Amino acid sequence: MSVRRRIVLAAMALMLVAGCSSNNATTSGSHNAWVEDEVTFVADGLTIHGTYRHQHGDQKGPAALLISESGRTDRNGDNNVAGPIGNMRQLAEYLSNHGVASLRYDKVGTGKTGLGPYADHPADVGSAVYTTGAKSAVRFLAGQAATDKDHLSVYTLGEGTVHAMTLADDTSAGAPKIHSLGLLQPLAGRYLDLITNRVKADMAAAVKGGQKTQAQADQVIAAWNAAVTEARTKGTVPAKLPESLSAILFPGNVKAVVEADAIDPLNLAARIPAGTPVLVTCSDTDGQANCADIKPFTDALAHTSLSVVALKGVNHVLRDDPTDNVGNYAKPGPLSPQLTVALDGFVGQ
Structure with missing residues (x-):
């Protein structure tokens, strides 16, 4: 997969x-x-x-x-x-x-x-x-x-x-x-912390398996971390996220995600x-x-x-x-x- x-x-x-x-x-x-x-x-x-x-x-x-x-x-x-x-x-x-x-x-x-x-x-x-x-x-x-x-x-x-x-x-x-x-x-x-950990684990596996370079993995993680910060502080999401991360966090669900993450x-x-x-x-x-x-x-x-x-x-x-x-x-x-x-x-x- x-x-x-x-x-x-x-x-x-x-x-x-x-x-x-x-x-x-x-x-x-x-x-x-x-x-x-x-x-x-x-x-x-x-x-x-x-x-x-x-x-x-x-x-x-x-x-x-x-x-x-x-x-x-x-x-x-x-x-x-x-x-x-x-x-x-x-x-x-x-x-x-x-x-x-x-x-x-x-x-x-x-x-x-x-x-x-x-x-x-x-x-x-x-x-x-x-x-x-x-x-x-x-x-x-x-x-x-x-x-x-x-x-x-x-x-x-x-x-x-x-x-x-x-x-x-x-x-x-x-x-x-x-x-x-x-x-x-x-x-x-917290919800977004768990997703962050999963993103990091999958990027590490991709580097180990040769599907990504470390620089590419770091770029994905940085983009996701920035999206989490924006969601938590502003209640909005970036226009574009890599690796289909936009299927996880997008304008239509950001309100519900932030509400869940606050718990x-x-x-x-x-x-x-x-x-x-x-x-x-x-x-x-x-x-x-x-x-x-x-x-x-x-x-x-x-x-x-x-x-x-x-x-x-x-x-x-x-x-x-x-x-x-x-x-x-x-x-x-x-x-x-x-x-x-x-x-x-x-x-x-």
Whole structure:
């Protein structure tokens, strides 16, 4: 894969909302059957559609909110970059096999939710909109008759971890208490810093492989660094960027990117209530959540009841694939057994 394609795909993957009707029962003919209800709830004028997976009846039990990866990723973990991934649907099924109800939902711009009131100004959809959606989702889940409010958890992937940590620190009126957090392959630093690190790594690989001279690589890095500075200080982007970096940062997305970049996950991690059970996973082959890079993030979580699981050969969408190639994300396969073993020891906490 070319250096240009690696940078663009990695960044796109990193960027990658009441009434209900009953759908499938996973176990028929039993009062303990698991059913999936199509549900809706409203977040600041946006009607969000989701799936509430729970046991038939109102018997109380633990419940978990599932928040998908960054950007326009739907309730099942599918997005328009990588295709039908389905990892969040698989996570919901795993949780129900362990007695945990779940809510997963189509984020703004995806699935049945769509853009709603943002249809005429999609550039205004940024991190704050996603956080508002997550806050409405967790309140909806907490309000279900079968939800044990003392065992309400959040499981999330990638940039979704930012919104999950915000829920754990939410002390506003009516905000439910979050019992535990599953932060899977988390966004462990500021957004543009992570992209910068990826650009530098790809340029170093290009020099080593003979595709670029050191001078050419330095020129690309300098242009990107200048673009980051301009975005952060002025909220604008240069007219032209090399190596298709303009597909990562451009006038149509700069507002949302700068808004996301302003959030420091380390600060959010430090504000999670002490003693909260937290599971963090990373992988030696995940270009976005590599175990070698997340120590500052886990250090910020030292006051919690923290479990860190280092996966081997697992890609960013939680499957066994050491290539971590975005082109492979939609290939059918189970969640990595390494992940499910880690969850086995965490879900009951």
